[in-house]
Amino acid sequence: MLEAVRAELGERGFDALTVESVAARAGVHRATVYRRWRDVGGLLADVFEAAGDDDWRPPDTGSLLGDLAALNRESQDSLTAQPPVVAALFAASFRSEEAAWGVRRLWEDRYARCEAIVGRAVRRGELPPDTDARRLLIAATAPVYHQLVLLRVPPDPDLPERAARTAVLAAGAGAFTSAPSATTRETSG
Amino acid sequence: MLEAVRAELGERGFDALTVESVAARAGVHRATVYRRWRDVGGLLADVFEAAGDDDWRPPDTGSLLGDLAALNRESQDSLTAQPPVVAALFAASFRSEEAAWGVRRLWEDRYARCEAIVGRAVRRGELPPDTDARRLLIAATAPVYHQLVLLRVPPDPDLPERAARTAVLAAGAGAFTSAPSATTRETSG
Incomplete structure (x- = not known):
């Protein structure tokens, strides 16, 4: 059904x-x-x-950049798949309260599972232990959805890795640790 | 009318x-x-x-971080305004081809105007001249739309500035210049 x-x-x-x-x-x-x-x-x-009741796990490629890029490629593929089921589900979530609630729960579940990517990167020493996993994941993935779902521009094959790399560079500069780094304070002053 | x-x-x-x-x-x-x-x-x-036929100009606060944060605050305010006109226009863009085309043109116009933010930052020496303005702007603004329009989480008063700061830190690490920096190549290796 x-x-x-x-x-x-x-x-x-x-x-x-x-x-x-x-x-x-x-x-x-x-x-x-x-x-x-x-x-x-x-x-x-x-x-x-x-859709949330599955055994999906985020990609595990051995590096933070590899994991985030693979995750973004998965998203881009599902957003551009034919027939456009995922796109239609997004559209439905603007029409029905139940669908809006369903999409919110599904996102929450997916981002919670993706926190494993950040956990592994911390254990490998790629990220500091006080990294805010959710903020890093949002920064890495938002541009793909923004371009395809909101801006409606054609898929860009380089975008998944580029968005991932931007987040990794931002992480390296201290963007996702709880305490703002000295650089951050300087920039915002 | x-x-x-x-x-x-x-x-x-x-x-x-x-x-x-x-x-x-x-x-x-x-x-x-x-x-x-x-x-x-x-x-x-x-x-x-x-909506696009106005004299809107992006904020001009004197710094890249200030401009991007102010821009994000404007977006967050309009996405959470009551009655929810902007949110309703997004929803409509999933229902009507004309609305989808209209929203695409409006985004394009807005991002084109926002390139002035990057131009000023380059002239102030805050960014290298070969910065890809559009990529920087997407990175800075996407998280606000992602959280409010797609994830439907309640507005977070810190998000506008945090997303702006993440993009500024990524820019400082070379994320938006045409040639990937040495750091980037190292990270992706």
């Missing part, structure tokens, strides 16, 4: 998504869908929940 | 936006609206065009 929701979303978009269209694609009676899900919002919430 | 579109969007959202509701709010006959705009998409395209 959730596969039918994803397929409908990817091929025909949110506007065509109804309990009826999902039931038809899944080959079940619409009453069966209504029994379990009240409406399209409920279906979407379960699609997001199912 | 465009003010009526913005008001409808902000207060009632895209789903309630019709030529009729806009005409009613503006106090004109719906035929008047249809004569000029074919549909809601056409109205939205003009809202975006009008």
Whole structure:
């Protein structure tokens, strides 16, 4: 059933998504869908929940830059995949409260798993122990989503690694440690 | 008329936006609206065009960090304003081709104007002349949009300046110059 929701979303978009269209694609009676899900919002919430209920782990390439670049490549690939299921889920999250809640939980889960990248880099001595993992991860990944989801520019094959490298350089300059470095204080003065 | 579109969007959202509701709010006959705009998409395209047709200039505070932080504060304020007109325009851009095209043009215009921030920093000697202005601006601004528009986390009052500072530190480490610095090559090796 959730596969039918994803397929409908990817091929025909949110506007065509109804309990009826999902039931038809899944080959079940619409009453069966209504029994379990009240409406399209409920279906979407379960699609997001199912998306988070997997054994996905962030890439482990042996270096911070390699991990972040591989993570960004994964994101760019899923955002540009055809049919555009992930893009359609983003669009849906602007339409339905349940979908908005689902997308928020899914992001939280993904970023929490990605903190392993920072943990490994700290153990390898690539980052100081007081690095704020979440801030580093947001800095490394935000440009890919910004360009593809908000700015809607065509995918740039160099962007995943470039955004990763920018975050690594910023980390090296002390951008993500709890106490601002001397350089930071000087710059902001 | 465009003010009526913005008001409808902000207060009632895209789903309630019709030529009729806009005409009613503006106090004109719906035929008047249809004569000029074919549909809601056409109205939205003009809202975006009008938004770009202003004399907005990026903040000029005297320092790169100050300018980027002020720019991010402006963005955060407009994304969290009530009624949520800007947020509604983002949502609309996922629904209508005309709105998607309008939002793309508006972003392009805004980032082009913001290049003045980088130009001034180069002239002050804060940045090397071969700095890629657009990449620096994306790195500085993406986290604010990422958190508020995509991750939907509550606004963080420290985020505008923190994201600006991260970009400034990355710039100082050579992240946005055309030729990767020695440090970069070392890091990626």
